[in-house]
Amino acid sequence: MSDDNSVTSTEYKLETDSELRFEIENKNEKVTITLLSGHAELFGTELVVKKSYEFGVGAKVAIFTYHGCTLELRGKPDVAYVARETPMVQYLNANSALEQLRSKAEQDDLQGPVAMVVGPTDVGKTTLCRIFLNYAVRLGRRPIYVDLDVGQGGIAIPGAIGALLVERPAPAVEGFSQQAPLVYHFGHMTPSDNGVLYNVLISKLAETTLERLQANKRAKHSGMIINTCGWVKGGGYKHILHAVKAFEVNAVFVLDQERLYNELLRDVDRSVQVIFMPKSGGIVVRTRSQRAEARDNRIREYFYGSKMPLYPHSFDVKFSDVKIFKIGSPPLPDSCLPLGMKKEDNFTKLVAVQLGPHLLHHILAVSFADGSGENVIQSNVTGFICVTDVNMEKEVLTVLSPQPRPLPQSVLLLSDLQFMDSL
Ligand SMILES: Nc1ncnc2c1ncn2[C@@H]1O[C@H](COP(=O)(O)OP(=O)(O)OP(=O)(O)O)[C@@H](O)[C@H]1O
Ligand SMILES: [Mg+2]
Known part of the structure; x- marks a missing residue:
């Protein structure tokens, strides 16, 4: 031509x-x-x-x-x-060290290494996780990938955290396949919007993945690779320490920042190895709008696919068929707290949400929970839908969904995140 x-x-x-x-x-x-x-x-x-x-x-x-x-x-x-x-040779050496631990774990039938990658924004954390996972599967391992970054949401969708068993290298142009990931709904773009809930979900995800690791011998010996978000100061640092404990992390790879490296050396248990890693000179800092765009693309990809197009379904859901909740309510002053309630409890409170036009464009998580109280917050989710229309007269919501109707469960959790379906 x-x-x-x-x-x-x-x-x-x-x-x-x-x-x-x-x-x-x-x-x-x-x-x-x-x-x-x-x-x-x-x-x-x-x-x-x-x-x-x-x-x-x-x-x-x-x-x-x-x-x-x-x-x-x-x-x-x-x-x-x-x-x-x-820095690729250093990354390869780090992988060899992990691989030695895996071989040892295999010999003694013990749990393989749990490694976590931390660092400020735009230093290549997600990329290093991808490299580690790809090298591991190329060597016949089956590691679990955990993504705690609610800002970009590599597993499922932004606003969620999750875990995934990695069985083959990521296709060059796309990410890892998304078969049956374990996903928890957080509902915000940054952990600081509800730090209490974020820690609760980290603990729950850790408990579940550590359990699953024991159930599959190959995964058990392979261990985990944990990705984190770029918030490494103040509250963000505390979340890192919490995750290191919850996931029983053996090795923390710190990208680029010596300060964070030294803080971790000081604060984590002696049994945890802390390793400094340089960042690649190829990484370009992303602007706020590029980040927002990447987030939006990630949501679009969830519904429509990237290289392999997916065809999402659009259907109506009757108001009476669903219960929508959000997690966390604004903190009450101490004097108004009911007896026996702590201030933190508000952050993990299940609050019923009225159905109405305010739901338009919002992402809703479809919970596995049957709606009977407490367990909703700590239940994982089957997937996500997006509200594309609210008809108050007919009392129906129109939703975009990766699965055909009907919704598998009736408990929906409201996310801060919105998506304009422009296709
Ligand atoms: N060696 C490299 N050369 C060129 N680009 C790279 C290189 N390594 C990574 N990148 C690109 O740099 C960007 C940022 O990398 P990455 O997403 O891994 O950083 P991050 O630390 O996870 O960022 P965030 O804080 O947003 O989570 C990505 O688009 C990635 O593809
Ligand atoms: Mg990242």
Whole structure:
């Protein structure tokens, strides 16, 4: 085709331990990468020779080679360059250390290492988790991935935390497959919106995943990789310490920040290893709006898929068929607290929500709970729906759902997060 002739094609010869980095900011631009010879990997996923990988807007990618390779790049990314300074060898060494612990665990039939990645925003925490997980499965391991970052929500949707058994490397262009993740609803974009609830959910997720780890021998020996959010000061730091305890973490990898590294060395139990890791020079700091956009894309992907399109369902739900709650009510002054109630209790209180137009565009979590009180907060969720219309006359909500009707459960939990369904 004549169009094809106008596509710019560049060949890059990469030496040992170097990477090709590129970024796409233009909505209409597509970049295709083909490995012509040698070995290369994208955040731990091996590329197949001669296969083309396509990337669209928002891609910030590094293709790394341990032994040299030739890559063809077609298209016009906003930035593209080869970097020879990368922390990949350190990441590989860290993985080897984890792998030794896994082998030992396998020999003695004990639990494998629980590793956590922490650091400020935009240092490559999610990427390092992905690299660790990919390397682990490539070696035949089946680790559990835990994501505590409610801001980006890699498992399920922003506003939730969850865990996932990783059985194969992530496809180069998408994330890990989302089969049957274990998900808990938090309902806010940042832990600070309800720190008490966040800790309760971390404890619950930890308890459940540690239990599940015991139920599957291969997972048990493989251990866990835990991703966290970039809030590392004050309250955020306390959440990290809480998670280290709750998940019985053995190793904390601290990306980029020496202060955080030293604080952790001082504060965690001696049995926990704290390891400093440099960040990659390829990471570009994201603006607030880029972050919001990434969050929005993540929700869109949940309903519509990314590369493999999904077709969500839209249907009506009668007001009388559901009960909507939110978790947490504004704190009461001490003098108004009912006898025997602590101030913190308000943060984990189940509050009935009136059905009305205010629900429009909101995300609702579909709880596994049957609605009988207490257990709702600590129940995991089957999935998420989005309210696309509220009809007060007919008393129905129209919802967007990844599953066809009917809703599997009637207890819904209101999230702060909103999504405008513009497709
Ligand atoms: N070596 C690299 N070269 C180029 N881009 C990279 C490299 N490593 C990671 N990135 C990109 O940098 C961005 C930020 O990385 P990542 O999401 O892992 O950081 P993070 O610390 O998890 O951020 P957040 O605080 O938002 O959770 C991502 O788009 C990622 O694809
Ligand atoms: Mg992240």
